[in-house]
Amino acid sequence: xATTSMKDVARAAGVSxxxxxxxxxxxxxxxxxxxxxxxxxxxxxxxxxxxxxxQLRAGRSRTVAVVVLDVANPFFTDVVRGxxxxxxxxxxxxxxxxxxxxxxxxRRHLEILEEQRVLGLLITPVDDSSASWIERLSGHDIPVxxxxxxxxxxPHCSVAVDDVHGGRLAARHLVDAGxxxxxxxxxxxxxxxxxxxxxxxREVCEEAGTALDVFTTAGLNFAAGREAVEQMLGxxxxxxxxxxxxxxxxxxxxxSLTMHGVKVPQECAxxxxxxxxxAAAAAVPLSSVRQPRAQLGRTAAQLLFDEIAExxxxxxxxxxxxPELIARASTAMDLEPPL
Amino acid sequence: xATTSMKDVARAAGVSxxxxxxxxxxxxxxxxxxxxxxxxxxxxxxxxxxxxxxQLRAGRSRTVAVVVLDVANPFFTDVVRGxxxxxxxxxxxxxxxxxxxxxxxxRRHLEILEEQRVLGLLITPVDDSSASWIERLSGHDIPVxxxxxxxxxxPHCSVAVDDVHGGRLAARHLVDAGxxxxxxxxxxxxxxxxxxxxxxxREVCEEAGTALDVFTTAGLNFAAGREAVEQMLGxxxxxxxxxxxxxxxxxxxxxSLTMHGVKVPQECAxxxxxxxxxAAAAAVPLSSVRQPRAQLGRTAAQLLFDEIAExxxxxxxxxxxxPELIARASTAMDLEPPL
DNA sequence: CGGTCTTTTTGAATCGTTTCATCAAGGGAT
DNA sequence: ATCCCTTGATGAAACGATTCAAAAAGACCG
Numbered sequence: 061x062a063t064t065s066m067k068d069v070a071r072a073a074g075v076s077x078x079x080x081x082x083x084x085x086x087x088x089x090x091x092x093x094x095x096x097x098x099x100x101x102x103x104x105x106x107x108x109x110x111x112x113x114x115q116l117r118a119g120r121s122r123t124v125a126v127v128v129l130d131v132a133n134p135f136f137t138d139v140v141r142g143x144x145x146x147x148x149x150x151x152x153x154x155x156x157x158x159x160x161x162x163x164x165x166x167r168r169h170l171e172i173l174e175e176q177r178v179l180g181l182l183i184t185p186v187d188d189s190s191a192s193w194i195e196r197l198s199g200h201d202i203p204v205x206x207x208x209x210x211x212x213x214x215p216h217c218s219v220a221v222d223d224v225h226g227g228r229l230a231a232r233h234l235v236d237a238g239x240x241x242x243x244x245x246x247x248x249x250x251x252x253x254x255x256x257x258x259x260x261x262r263e264v265c266e267e268a269g270t271a272l273d274v275f276t277t278a279g280l281n282f283a284a285g286r287e288a289v290e291q292m293l294g295x296x297x298x299x300x301x302x303x304x305x306x307x308x309x310x311x312x313x314x315x316s317l318t319m320h321g322v323k324v325p326q327e328c329a330x331x332x333x334x335x336x337x338x339a340a341a342a343a344v345p346l347s348s349v350r351q352p353r354a355q356l357g358r359t360a361a362q363l364l365f366d367e368i369a370e371x372x373x374x375x376x377x378x379x380x381x382x383p384e385l386i387a388r389a390s391t392a393m394d395l396e397p398p399l
Numbered sequence: 400x401a402t403t404s405m406k407d408v409a410r411a412a413g414v415s416x417x418x419x420x421x422x423x424x425x426x427x428x429x430x431x432x433x434x435x436x437x438x439x440x441x442x443x444x445x446x447x448x449x450x451x452x453x454q455l456r457a458g459r460s461r462t463v464a465v466v467v468l469d470v471a472n473p474f475f476t477d478v479v480r481g482x483x484x485x486x487x488x489x490x491x492x493x494x495x496x497x498x499x500x501x502x503x504x505x506r507r508h509l510e511i512l513e514e515q516r517v518l519g520l521l522i523t524p525v526d527d528s529s530a531s532w533i534e535r536l537s538g539h540d541i542p543v544x545x546x547x548x549x550x551x552x553x554p555h556c557s558v559a560v561d562d563v564h565g566g567r568l569a570a571r572h573l574v575d576a577g578x579x580x581x582x583x584x585x586x587x588x589x590x591x592x593x594x595x596x597x598x599x600x601r602e603v604c605e606e607a608g609t610a611l612d613v614f615t616t617a618g619l620n621f622a623a624g625r626e627a628v629e630q631m632l633g634x635x636x637x638x639x640x641x642x643x644x645x646x647x648x649x650x651x652x653x654x655s656l657t658m659h660g661v662k663v664p665q666e667c668a669x670x671x672x673x674x675x676x677x678a679a680a681a682a683v684p685l686s687s688v689r690q691p692r693a694q695l696g697r698t699a700a701q702l703l704f705d706e707i708a709e710x711x712x713x714x715x716x717x718x719x720x721x722p723e724l725i726a727r728a729s730t731a732m733d734l735e736p737p738l
Numbered sequence: 739c740g741g742t743c744t745t746t747t748t749g750a751a752t753c754g755t756t757t758c759a760t761c762a763a764g765g766g767a768t
Numbered sequence: 769a770t771c772c773c774t775t776g777a778t779g780a781a782a783c784g785a786t787t788c789a790a791a792a793a794g795a796c797c798g
Binding site: 063065066067077078080081082084085109110111112113114116117118 | 783784785786787788
Binding site: 063106108109110111112113115116119121131132134137138140141153155156172174175176177196199200201282311312314315337338340341342343344345 | 449460470515538653
């Protein structure tokens with residue numbers, strides 16, 4: 061009784077296993093009456109297809125894996141939500157893997173996914189050290205699309221947002237508001253998104269002659285933002301505005317500032333990145349640099365299936381979206397800083 | 400070149416496939432020198448185990464599936480985070496499935512998971528209509544642990560929080576603060592958590608003679624909270640306090656109230672449920688009923704592996720945690736309502 | 739009734755591992 | 769030299785589905 065297989069169904073229905081298989085996969089090829097009999101037997105026995113066997117035969121699974129930096133970050137769940145519909149209508153199954161910004165966890169996932177012979181991979185790599193591993197997968201005929209990250213000279217499709225430009229937007233916004241000392245909070249610097257956003261920010265600051273203090277964090281979450289602010293508040297020459305590498309960090313920073321009685325935006329302005337839904341609902345509605353989250357996911361899935369369909373002669377495409385500045389209360393300058 | 404199999408490795412190393420298998424699974428049983436030769440061949444050829452074949456042979460996969468109501472809800476990501484370490488140290492692989500509070504999606508996931516012969520299932524069912532499906536899985540030897548939901552008379556292990564009591568805590572808190580008309584926002588009512596929280600709330604209100612308006616929503620998210628408030632604000636006899644079925648709804652409600660110029664908590668108090676990290680960082684720090692999120696996950700995983708280990712004579716356990724009231728500014732009554 | 743098509747069904751081969759009963763090769767001990 | 773043990777390696781039999789050439793069964797025509 062352990063598990064009933066096709067053989068059992070075949071016996072019960074008085075047909076061969078080949079016929080049972082046909083009923084399941086090409087029902088039009090089997091006679092009405094036989095089909096009914098087989099289906100009845102299936103119901104009777106509570107038969108359930110064994111996916112491992114199917115996959116073994118097929119050589120590929122129908123799973124599309126999405127490897128993200130942090131599932132708890134709404135940015136990524138929105139990206140996944142964007143990708144899901146397309147994958148599912150194509151008959152695929154989505155599995156989400158969380159690397160937690162940890163290269164070792166990421167690698168473990170990649171190993172497993174390769175063993176599973178996944179249909180395709182959407183990944184936001186932790187940093188450049190993953191490149192060779194990813195290369196390996198695509199070398200083994202598993203199409204890979206980089207998400208939220210340009211392909212650079214890597215041979216993959218990619219969807220990304222121009223993060224350098226995003227960094228510029230944020231910095232320009234703060235500089236225009238008259239801030240003369242800005243803090244950047246985010247890290248680790250090995251994460252390309254962080255590096256790019258900082259680069260754009262730095263570019264604008266240098267051009268405008270604005271001082272820039274960089275607080276490097278160990279991760280991109282709530283706690284990181286809080287800790288960085290603790291550190292910042294100890295400083296003598298305190299910045300009057302903070303640009304955080306993402307909204308989670310910004311929300312943590314905001315919370316910490318508020319707790320220490322620092323008024324936002326009057327005494328310290330904050331701007332985040334991603335524009336997740338929580339940004340608008342924060343203690344002080346958070347200014348942010350918006351990324352087209354769902355569209356990133358949707359496009360990534362699209363590119364993946366294009367690559368799968370085109371088989372041989374496929375030319376990789378690299379789609380880049382432009383971010384958009386969303387100004388809210390956390391950087392509102394109509395309220396003059398108290399002096 | 401398509402895929403290199405054990406056979407290829409065996410040939411390259413001049414041994415039999417059985418030996419290659421042993422190198423991978425019981426390395427101590429193969430001679431030093433042979434092992435080295437095989438490993439070299441594996442590296443040479445870039446051989447990767449085929450998980451489908453392994454599973455087919457083993458009859459089970461090593462995947463533990465977690466089916467949640469909403470991956471974008473930090474409550475659930477925290478539960479998953481709590482469960483992961485234990486599963487992974489046990490050699491398992493975690494896959495998260497999002498039912499999106501939709502019975503059809505949930506069922507699709509269950510079908511696929513059954514075909515995949517997953518090792519076990521942690522699930523927060525959408526509603527009671529899933530019972531028979533879940534029964535089916537455990538009838539097919541797939542252990543199931545219900546999460547955030549008592550097993551009732553169902554034959555499963557479960558970890559849950561006493562939601563009726565949680566509802567009481569929230570309502571009592573509001574009643575004690577002197578509110579005489581309370582709104583409950585949440586839905587659909589078919590979700591057991593919603594029903595329980597409302598039941599507890601109703602119990603307290605009736606006892607205290609407090610009026611209770613129920614606003615039933617279609618889901619438990621941001622938008623639901625916003626819409627319910629729109630509706631509520633149109634009412635003549637407007638409640639002075641709102642109990643939301645979870646924090647996402649509460650944050651939506653808070654945002655909408657603020658947008659309409661209603662002061663929280665002076666003109667309308669709000670309390671949520673779950674105490675996700677964002678609650679404390681909200682526009683007005685949100686009072687909430689805290690659930691031990693990570694512990695729910697950890698315990699669920701524990702129960703699952705207990706059940707797997709105990710094989711035959713296993714008696715199901717039903718663990719119930721008590722929720723805890725966390726009072727913050729959104730229900731602070733030291734500020735008298737303006738009149 | 740034989741012959742030609744078409745529609746259904748069959749059965750065996752195959753996918754890549756794991757497992758296990760055998761077999762081979764040494765190494766003592768007698 | 770013989771026999772018994774231990775240690776390693778082998779090869780074939782599963783696991784459960786899919787696929788495809790070939791057989792069987794009808795249908796139709798002359």
